[in-house]
Amino acid sequence: MRRLLCLALLACTAPALAAEPVTLHCERLFDARAGRMLGAHTITVEDGRIRTVQPGRIAPADGGRAIDLSGRSCLPGWTDLHVHLGSQSGPQSYSEGFRLDPVDYALRAVGYAGKTLRAGFTSVRDLGGEVAPHLRDAINQGLVEGPRIFAAGKSIATTGGHADPTNGWNSMLSHLVGPPGPTEGVINSVDDARQAVRQRYKDGSDVIKITATGGVLSYARSGDAPQFTLDEIRAVVETAKDYGYTVAAHAHGEEGMKRAVVAGVTSIEHGTHMSDEVMRLMKRHGTWYVPTIYAGRFVADKAKEPGYFPEIVRPKAAAIGARIQQTAGRAWEAGVKIAFGTDQGVGPHGDNAREFIYMVEAGIPAAYALQAATIHAATVLGVDDQGVLEAGKRADIIALPGDPVADINAVLGVDFVMKDGRVYAQP
Incomplete structure (x- = not known):
């Protein structure tokens, strides 16, 4: 499989480095x-x-x-701290998972990476996708053009939670494949949590991503219920530190955010129902907020189009997506540290910069929005050379x-x- 991915990624070549100053x-x-x-x-x-x-x-x-x-x-x-280069949403996204091979996703990812780079994003944090580590390596080797990638690989979820890869499968298929476990990024205990992080290390990830609450686009009813225990998140964070990883937490609901912040995650992604109490916790713990306003606006708009999302997804997209921009403005006023991310892959790759405009619309000063994608993003990544x-x-x-x-x-x-x-x- 890896060989096929490598062959797919050899489709493009990057420009040569100029020898002269x-x-x-x-x-x-x-x-x-x-x-x-x-x-x-x-x-x-x-x-x-x-x-x-x-x-x-x-x-x-x-x-x-x-x-x-x-x-x-x-x-x-610029750095976009929340992308998914291996995919891009559309009316066929849910069925494509059963019809396309990893090579198909790899070839698409090459094009998405090129668009992202040419839009001004020289680095990205890819928060979930098995293609990303391979694409990262191909870019680093100069085989294809794209941004510098900090790859999470497979997101860590709980059974039935956002990022459980078997959500929506019928009983026969689930029975044939069997329940996913830590190797596939699905946990249900503290020991599972440690194993899942170690598996991400084995797979070559650069960062850990957990789905602390339900999500908008997963084939499941709840978009904001907490999906990890506090002890499970603590186990993820502690094990991640052993390997020098930071932890990003997808979270829409208040209780899931509280648990993630108290457990020590580096960043909260989306943060839709962020309360004043959560904001105070984030300031106390030094937690970063990555709003992804673009994704919120995109899914809220697409929820109005019959057939774009499955019916189980549409109510979540309409209710959650529309609130993220308002939450970002409140977080800014409250003094929460904000960094830049779009969740592109939900919206179209290459249009990432529109997030700046949405941030300013939310009341965030333009200069701060630009810092969010430059020096603040570097701080979240834990690097000091960009x-x-x-x-x-x-x-x-x-x-x-x-x-x-x-x-x-x-x-x-x-x-x-x-x-x-x-x-x-x-x-």
């Missing part, structure tokens, strides 16, 4: 640490790293080449016409993308 002339530069837009700056890049960042327009060194980004703002490459435009950091640089701090709609116009010093798009 590159000088970028930016009309504006976003200071992600301070959250403000600066004037003209010159950035020099060599061997995949930023060498210098200097104010003004400075001529390139001998033998180097210059890229003129006049009229454009340069920003650190998210800012500074000497020594990765040369993940994007540019777009206009000033997104003054007009957030400018985020939709990315026309220059560099990742690790490679240029993938240029005006």
Whole structure:
């Protein structure tokens, strides 16, 4: 199976890394640490790293080449902390799981990854999908183009919970296959929880994702009921720490969020029914919030279309999806730490930047929204070599016409993308 996936992923090749130094002339530069837009700056890049960042327009060194980004703002490459590159929702999504092979999903993922990168997202955290670790490796080897991937692999769920892969199966099929266990990412005890994390380590995951409550798109009735005990989540978090993993918790309902925060997860994803009490807990524990407003709005809109979702899903999509943007605004006002994520794979890949616009509509300042996808996202990932435009950091640089701090709609116009010093798009 892995060999087939590798063959599928060999469909594209990435651009070659330029040997000579590159000088970028930016009309504006976003200071992600301070959250403000600066004037003209010159950035020099060599061997995949930023060498210098200097104010003004400075001529390139001998033998180097210059890229003129006049009229454009340069920003650190964005990070989307919640994507699913192996899929994209549609009216046929539920039946495709029975008709498509892993190779089909791998080939689709290559295209989705390319769209995501060219939209300005040089890194993503893929929170659930068996294709993602293989796609990550192919991108790292330069076989295909795409963002840097921090992959969760299979999400960890409980029996019948969101991310139980057998939800919706008929009794005959379930009997033939048997109940899924920790290897398949389904747990029902503290020991199971530890085994599931260790299996993710064995599978090569970079991060752990649990589904602490029901979900919108799973083939099950509840979208917000808690689905882990506190002890089970604690076992996940403690075992994850043994392997240097952070833990992201999908959660819509209040009780599931409380348990996840108290147990020590790094981030709450979606957070639809987040109460004032949950917000206070998150501030006390230093928990990050990744709202995924895009996904909420997308499913709420699609719930109005007969046949797009199964009937068991439509009520959840209508009720839960519409609330996420409001919750994000309340969380911002309350002082909860917010990082950027879309849950793309629910909505169309490549349209990730629209989340910035939805964040600003919710009352979050544009500069903070941009920080959420740069320096804040790097903090959530636990890395210190990206998210800012500074000497020594990765040369993940994007540019777009206009000033997104003054007009957030400018985020939709990315026309220059560099990742690790490679240029993938240029005006």
